[in-house]
Amino acid sequence: MKKLTCILVALLIVLSLGTAVNAKTLKLAMDADPVSLDPHVQLSGGMLQYSHMVFDPLVRWSKEMTFEPRLAEKWERIDENTVRFYLRKGVVFHSGNPFTARDIVWTVDRLKRSQDFKGLFEPFVGAAVIDDHTVDLITKKPYPLLLNMATYIFAMDSVFYTGTDDQGQPKDAIVKTGYSFANMNESGTGKYRVTERQQGVKNVFTAFADYWDTASPGNVDTIIFTPIKKDATRVAALLSGDVDFIMPVPPQDYDRIAGTDGVKLTTMPGSRVITFQLNQKRRDEFKNPKVRQAIVYAINNEGIAEKIMKGKATAAAQQAPEGYLGYVEALKPRYDVAKAQELMKEAGYPDGFECTMIAPNNRYVNDDKIAEAAVSMLGRINIKVNLKTMPKAQYWDQFDAQTADIQMIGWHPDTEDSANYTEFLLMCPNKETGYGQYNSGNYCNPKVDEIILACQSETDRDKRAAMLQEVERILYNDAAFAPLHWQHLSWAGKDNVNILPIVNVMNFPYFGDLVID
Amino acid sequence: MMDHWQRFKASDLFYDFKRDKVAIVSFAVFVLLFVCAFSAPLIAPYNPYDPANIDIMSSEIPPVWMAGGMDDYILGTDAQGRDLLSTMIYGMRISIVIGLCAVLLQAVIGIVIGLIAGYYGGKLDGFFMRLADVQLSFSYLMVAIFVSAVLQAAVGVGRFAEIAVPFLIIVIGLAQWPQYARTVRASVLAEKKKEYVEAARVTGFNSHRIMWRHILPNCMSPILVLSTIQVANAVMSEAALSFLGLGMPVTRPSLGSLINAGFEYIFSGSWWITAFPGLLLVILVLAVNLLGDFLRDVLNPKLYKG
Numbered sequence A: 001m002k003k004l005t006c007i008l009v010a011l012l013i014v015l016s017l018g019t020a021v022n023a024k025t026l027k028l029a030m031d032a033d034p035v036s037l038d039p040h041v042q043l044s045g046g047m048l049q050y051s052h053m054v055f056d057p058l059v060r061w062s063k064e065m066t067f068e069p070r071l072a073e074k075w076e077r078i079d080e081n082t083v084r085f086y087l088r089k090g091v092v093f094h095s096g097n098p099f100t101a102r103d104i105v106w107t108v109d110r111l112k113r114s115q116d117f118k119g120l121f122e123p124f125v126g127a128a129v130i131d132d133h134t135v136d137l138i139t140k141k142p143y144p145l146l147l148n149m150a151t152y153i154f155a156m157d158s159v160f161y162t163g164t165d166d167q168g169q170p171k172d173a174i175v176k177t178g179y180s181f182a183n184m185n186e187s188g189t190g191k192y193r194v195t196e197r198q199q200g201v202k203n204v205f206t207a208f209a210d211y212w213d214t215a216s217p218g219n220v221d222t223i224i225f226t227p228i229k230k231d232a233t234r235v236a237a238l239l240s241g242d243v244d245f246i247m248p249v250p251p252q253d254y255d256r257i258a259g260t261d262g263v264k265l266t267t268m269p270g271s272r273v274i275t276f277q278l279n280q281k282r283r284d285e286f287k288n289p290k291v292r293q294a295i296v297y298a299i300n301n302e303g304i305a306e307k308i309m310k311g312k313a314t315a316a317a318q319q320a321p322e323g324y325l326g327y328v329e330a331l332k333p334r335y336d337v338a339k340a341q342e343l344m345k346e347a348g349y350p351d352g353f354e355c356t357m358i359a360p361n362n363r364y365v366n367d368d369k370i371a372e373a374a375v376s377m378l379g380r381i382n383i384k385v386n387l388k389t390m391p392k393a394q395y396w397d398q399f400d401a402q403t404a405d406i407q408m409i410g411w412h413p414d415t416e417d418s419a420n421y422t423e424f425l426l427m428c429p430n431k432e433t434g435y436g437q438y439n440s441g442n443y444c445n446p447k448v449d450e451i452i453l454a455c456q457s458e459t460d461r462d463k464r465a466a467m468l469q470e471v472e473r474i475l476y477n478d479a480a481f482a483p484l485h486w487q488h489l490s491w492a493g494k495d496n497v498n499i500l501p502i503v504n505v506m507n508f509p510y511f512g513d514l515v516i517d
Numbered sequence B: 001m002m003d004h005w006q007r008f009k010a011s012d013l014f015y016d017f018k019r020d021k022v023a024i025v026s027f028a029v030f031v032l033l034f035v036c037a038f039s040a041p042l043i044a045p046y047n048p049y050d051p052a053n054i055d056i057m058s059s060e061i062p063p064v065w066m067a068g069g070m071d072d073y074i075l076g077t078d079a080q081g082r083d084l085l086s087t088m089i090y091g092m093r094i095s096i097v098i099g100l101c102a103v104l105l106q107a108v109i110g111i112v113i114g115l116i117a118g119y120y121g122g123k124l125d126g127f128f129m130r131l132a133d134v135q136l137s138f139s140y141l142m143v144a145i146f147v148s149a150v151l152q153a154a155v156g157v158g159r160f161a162e163i164a165v166p167f168l169i170i171v172i173g174l175a176q177w178p179q180y181a182r183t184v185r186a187s188v189l190a191e192k193k194k195e196y197v198e199a200a201r202v203t204g205f206n207s208h209r210i211m212w213r214h215i216l217p218n219c220m221s222p223i224l225v226l227s228t229i230q231v232a233n234a235v236m237s238e239a240a241l242s243f244l245g246l247g248m249p250v251t252r253p254s255l256g257s258l259i260n261a262g263f264e265y266i267f268s269g270s271w272w273i274t275a276f277p278g279l280l281l282v283i284l285v286l287a288v289n290l291l292g293d294f295l296r297d298v299l300n301p302k303l304y305k306g
Helices: A002-020 A045-054 A101-113 A146-150 A231-239 A251-258 A289-298 A301-308 A337-347 A367-379 A392-401 A418-425 A446-455 A461-478 B002-009 B012-019 B021-038 B084-120 B122-137 B140-160 B164-175 B177-191 B195-203 B207-218 B220-243 B255-265 B272-299
Strands: A024-030 A059-061 A067-069 A072-079 A082-087 A124-131 A134-139 A192-198 A202-207 A220-227 A245-247 A263-278 A313-315 A353-360 A383-390 A406-411 A482-494
Touching: A024 A231, A045 A192, A067 A072, A072 A146, A082 A101, A082 A146, A101 A124, A101 A134, A134 A146, A231 A245, A231 A251, A231 A482, A231 B255, A251 A263, A251 A482, A263 A289, A263 A367, A263 A418, A289 A337, A289 A367, A289 A482, A301 A313, A301 A367, A301 A482, A353 A367, A353 A392, A353 B140, A367 A383, A367 A406, A367 A482, A383 A392, A383 B140, A406 A418, A418 A446, A418 A461, A446 A461, B002 B012, B012 B021, B012 B272, B021 B084, B021 B272, B084 B122, B084 B164, B084 B177, B084 B207, B084 B220, B084 B255, B084 B272, B122 B177, B140 B164, B140 B220, B164 B177, B164 B220, B177 B207, B177 B220, B195 B207, B207 B220, B220 B255, B220 B272, B255 B272
Parallel strands: A024 A220, A024 A245, A353 A383, A353 A406
Antiparallel strands: A059 A067, A072 A082, A082 A134, A124 A134, A192 A202, A202 A220, A245 A482, A263 A406, A263 A482, A313 A482
């Protein structure tokens, strides 16, 4: 009798699994895999894409650029510096620990310690527990972007990450390169757990059985994520059916994918701006605004957008694209070689000079080719550039160490707001506040810093727009950096993969909601 | 000088060469490519290293006989807007220099070590062969990454571009000498038991003379075969290193890195960026291989006067 019950129960479980979970596996190929399992190690597209798979934010951007409740069910403004979040109940971490308001406080504290994130969280005093499922986010001054920032608060398991590991290191240490507990282990509330990881080779994400979001239509329970660095190989893998979904899609293959049966291409204008920073600390020449202007005039960024990017990019003259508060329509790309040569003469360098440049070769779409093209363009105004390109795993260390005079960086505003570009790329570098964290050009203009800091507490939209536009004009006239273009976003997958509903302008595909027919 | 020429004309080598059509053709092709490569600044339509000749707006122009082709660019242009023919000629120069010099370096080290190890045997043999084992157990990429990291820290990104060619020759040369050493040693072991060596020893020749004048010529055929393979290998290694950012700067592409760069475009229609440099590389390596075959047959004392 007991045996029979056992069999019946087993049968029932099998049947219920078979009907309820229509399990699908997604074979995913991207250009690179996450550098770490610790979401606070690096502020980059790749790490945030990973965070959306394994962790959950308080709120997230919807496709229409509104806020969608995730771990916070609702929120309300208590006073001008405080917003209260009411958290979802019954959420558990992958470790089994229950999710509470204390995890949010712990996560915000850790964000404020992270080299990469502390700039973003500078306006915050911190978070305060009200009760188990209520938490206040408190800012130092009235802050217009509080909810934008809540999209970055991916709850980490405070119990799991507290204490010391078997090597005697604190588990919550944030280590950029090398070993740390958080780099090797994860416990989030997200839909997927990392079940296998061989960095640079293969990553397997498996659906978490106790995931809270049962309303999501997503039906993918295993994601096999293979990094494929070479563009042509990645496309070939999709076309041959080895993978179901690829990103990014190299522009030279758009036509081919669009014209192939069984796969489809999805593109969207993006807001990631690609720029060159001219290091004024390394080169005295770059301190002269005329030299910087000459470089901007010498680079044919419209040509790069048209030819190398095959029209899937918009040539830029400023940081923010159209639709952002700081966008100034009057600022246009300035390609003019004769003018550039004239400026070099005026600056006192008619014979030019020699300098160095580094660029990644697998981070941005066609990054190495863009750099190579820029080198020949600068050659025309007698600036001889020695270029070295390298994979992004090595690139960022070199970028941080500022080993070359001209360095490439692309930036997507994490707050979806104009001020963010300047805060990270062009404000005077300051290790304590985190401002200018990626300003390898060492451009420093107190006026710009002043306006940006002032607009951080300006809640009037029109006034704020005027301030941000002022900043863009100053940067344009100063030629604070050499702008290239805004990259378009692209994804491609098999016909049965419903890509469009899960992608957005931030380029964070919400794989948890992915439906495979 | 005249005397030497007369001696050469009367030699067996020249005699055989005149009768071997394949050898004549491959020699002609090799000389042609060699001369083209080293007179690149004179014969190439453009100088691909001069930024004034590179315009991004004229990138990916197809060869002249295709629709959209332009008379200015006979074989079309690459993704950067460089004239493909000129870039290939300049690139071939780099490939030939690196290929031949690296193989020469490998051969010199490998032959000397192989001869000594094989001829003297014993502890010396053990030492050199274990050294070869160690060298073979880690790939040339590791050697290259290590050496380039040290060099770049020492000279900086800017200077590194200037020393890239000698650096690549040394790295590829040092990494692959064991292939030669082992081949030569194996041949020496087989040869040194033979009667002619005994005879030479009895006659009272010293070891030096026996090694270089008697044994080495008899080991020539595997060395020549290996060399032709190694030239092709060295060219490929250079392309791999350049791709990793450890070799030639992207602005000075070799044939290998040109093929590599064009690979991304082969599916999207611009096949010529890879196809023409690829064809040139095949012709170059084939000519070297055929010449190697010919030399092996001629220089092999066992077939000699056979």
